[in-house]
Amino acid sequence: MTTLIRAEKICFSYEGTKILDEVDFDLNAGEMVGIIGPNGAGKSTLIRVLAGILHQNRGDIHYSSEAGKKIHGTELSRSISYIPQRQEIYWPLLVERTVALGRFPHLMSDQDLNEEDKRVVESAMEATGIVHLRDRPVNTLSGGERTLVLTARALAVEPKIILADEPVQGLDPNHELQVMEILHARVKSGCGAAVVLHHLNLAIRFCDRLFLLDRGKIRASGKPSDVLSSENLKQSYGIQAHRIEVGNDFFLLPWQRI
Amino acid sequence: MKYKIILGALLFAVCLISLNIGSYPLSFFSVSSDIWHHRFSQASVILWEIRFPRMLLGLLVGGSLGLAGAAMQGFLRNPFAEPGVLGISGGASLGAVLVLYSGLSSAFSLALPLGGIVGALIFAALLYFLAGPLSIHALILSGIALNLLAFAGTSLVLNLSQNPYARLEIVFWQMGSLQDRSWNHLALAAPFILTGAWMIWKNRNALDVLTLGEETAQSMGVNLKRLQWIMIFGTALAVGAGVAVCGSIGFVGLVVPHLLRPWVKHEPGKLLGISALGGAILILGADILVRLIPAESELKLGVLTSLLGAPFFLSLIFQMRKRVN
Numbered sequence: 001m002t003t004l005i006r007a008e009k010i011c012f013s014y015e016g017t018k019i020l021d022e023v024d025f026d027l028n029a030g031e032m033v034g035i036i037g038p039n040g041a042g043k044s045t046l047i048r049v050l051a052g053i054l055h056q057n058r059g060d061i062h063y064s065s066e067a068g069k070k071i072h073g074t075e076l077s078r079s080i081s082y083i084p085q086r087q088e089i090y091w092p093l094l095v096e097r098t099v100a101l102g103r104f105p106h107l108m109s110d111q112d113l114n115e116e117d118k119r120v121v122e123s124a125m126e127a128t129g130i131v132h133l134r135d136r137p138v139n140t141l142s143g144g145e146r147t148l149v150l151t152a153r154a155l156a157v158e159p160k161i162i163l164a165d166e167p168v169q170g171l172d173p174n175h176e177l178q179v180m181e182i183l184h185a186r187v188k189s190g191c192g193a194a195v196v197l198h199h200l201n202l203a204i205r206f207c208d209r210l211f212l213l214d215r216g217k218i219r220a221s222g223k224p225s226d227v228l229s230s231e232n233l234k235q236s237y238g239i240q241a242h243r244i245e246v247g248n249d250f251f252l253l254p255w256q257r258i
Numbered sequence: 259m260k261y262k263i264i265l266g267a268l269l270f271a272v273c274l275i276s277l278n279i280g281s282y283p284l285s286f287f288s289v290s291s292d293i294w295h296h297r298f299s300q301a302s303v304i305l306w307e308i309r310f311p312r313m314l315l316g317l318l319v320g321g322s323l324g325l326a327g328a329a330m331q332g333f334l335r336n337p338f339a340e341p342g343v344l345g346i347s348g349g350a351s352l353g354a355v356l357v358l359y360s361g362l363s364s365a366f367s368l369a370l371p372l373g374g375i376v377g378a379l380i381f382a383a384l385l386y387f388l389a390g391p392l393s394i395h396a397l398i399l400s401g402i403a404l405n406l407l408a409f410a411g412t413s414l415v416l417n418l419s420q421n422p423y424a425r426l427e428i429v430f431w432q433m434g435s436l437q438d439r440s441w442n443h444l445a446l447a448a449p450f451i452l453t454g455a456w457m458i459w460k461n462r463n464a465l466d467v468l469t470l471g472e473e474t475a476q477s478m479g480v481n482l483k484r485l486q487w488i489m490i491f492g493t494a495l496a497v498g499a500g501v502a503v504c505g506s507i508g509f510v511g512l513v514v515p516h517l518l519r520p521w522v523k524h525e526p527g528k529l530l531g532i533s534a535l536g537g538a539i540l541i542l543g544a545d546i547l548v549r550l551i552p553a554e555s556e557l558k559l560g561v562l563t564s565l566l567g568a569p570f571f572l573s574l575i576f577q578m579r580k581r582v583n
Contacts, residue, residue, distance in 0.1 A: 077479030090335035091524040
């Protein structure tokens with residue numbers, strides 16, 4: 001198994017407040033990891049540091065290709081796709097053109113799309129089931145359709161690493177599952193994905209490993225069944241949850257605050 | 259594709275008309291055969307020494323205003339951004355006025371465009387530091403403050419100026435015009451305008467990506483700091499040089515990208531090219547109009563574009579109010 005991201009002892013402060021405190025993180029090819037934790041734990045900050053948007057005050061992050069080669073610079077922006085929380089789209093572009101923006105890292109800043117780029121854009125739209133929306137302006141879409149378009153944009157980068165900050169926020173259960181399935185399919189074909197999730201049951205359902213962040217520190221990491229122990233839920237979220245076993249799976253029903 | 263043909267044809271038409279119109283009646287076709295055969299008639303001199311530079315300068319200045327307006331709007335993701343509204347044109351104007359006032363412009367001819375460009379750059383830098391990272395409100399407010407500053411500076415120069423003739427020259431120059439510009443003016447402004455336009459044009463894909471916001475653009479490899487400097491410097495070069503030789507011509511950079519944006523399905527990168535075409539058409543059209551409108555002294559181009567632009571700005575506000583309600 002190739003390690004795509006290895007981050008060691010990441011510290012990040014903003015205006016004197018410590019947001020990340022010696023966070024260790026790693027992501028392997030072919031796995032989806034969930035970053036969970038209460039509001040304000042530093043989840044979004046961690047994913048933005050990993051995406052290179054924020055720069056850590058201390059600690060190192062190493063990125064590698066599937067072949068184990070170190071990558072950085074332009075090659076890194078071609079390998080990473082970042083899906084922010086509540087992405088804005090400032091102009092009412094057509095869906096197809098919005099997806100095509102994902103090809104930017106592969107173009108010079110004044111090149112047009114070539115045939116290969118167009119093929120990738122097409123397959124990203126197929127993978128997300130939005131081909132029929134291609135000529136719609138994005139401001140006319142529903143929330144679910146919009147999320148699918150932005151997911152397709154992220155896929156059009158042809159990333160090796162997907163970093164998504166609450167990609168299912170505000171979606172109905174059907175779209176929630178659809179977006180998670182799309183990301184999961186990419187993971188099965190060899191990508192690594194790190195996903196910030198509030199929805200613990202989606203994390204259980206789709207993630208191979210979880211990182212539980214609490215006040216800027218990693219409280220626990222590993223298999224979902226271990227990380228989501230009643231002790232960890234109590235300590236970090238301050239809740240008690242019913243744990244319900246279904247066959248080999250389980251899910252959690254948050255029951256009361258402690 | 260269709261819109262490019264329409265705009266191209268329109269541009270060609272206004273170029274031809276622009277060469278044909280003026281106080282001295284001449285026909286472009288008969289005179290160009292004169293020029294071709296080296297028969298130097300009065301008409302051929304007027305065509306070559308007056309009409310051609312006037313037309314080409316209109317083409318360049320209009321194109322750069324349209325392009326810079328589209329670039330500012332794309333970069334700031336705000337349909338109200340424009341070099342004039344943001345005070346960059348005001349800075350260019352003040353710089354050029356100072357050069358005129360100090361007499362530097364008669365000492366060496368490059369002083370005027372350089373004054374305009376330096377003024378534009380200083381004001382662009384002030385804007386950059388005042389407004390900080392792209393807060394729209396701060397930006398518009400800074401633009402207002404900078405425009406006031408430019409106006410105050412220019413008034414001060416007029417106030418202090420001893421020579422009534424120089425005052426008049428400054429006032430008229432400020433109104434913006436393509437009248438009586440020579441090949442020299444063109445040669446002074448063109449290199450700067452073209453450099454600025456080229457800087458902006460080379461980065462058109464990055465403007466597209468900014469549609470997804472700064473963070474996503476950054477994650478895709480856009481260097482925001484670098485892009486910001488390129489856009490500000492490019493605009494200052496293109497607009498500053500134009501203002502320096504033609505005076506301030508308002509609202510073109512606001513109106514043109516606005517009108518043409520739906521034609522390119524709102525894509526900021528594609529908007530650059532057709533806004534340049536549209537800006538050139540608008541300026542040349544307006545410059546034809548000022549020559550046709552009968553008046554004691556020729557109506558100034560900048561006055562006309564502002565007369566047309568102000569109601570347009572108001573109609574934008576009304577549209578926005580409708581959308582809010």
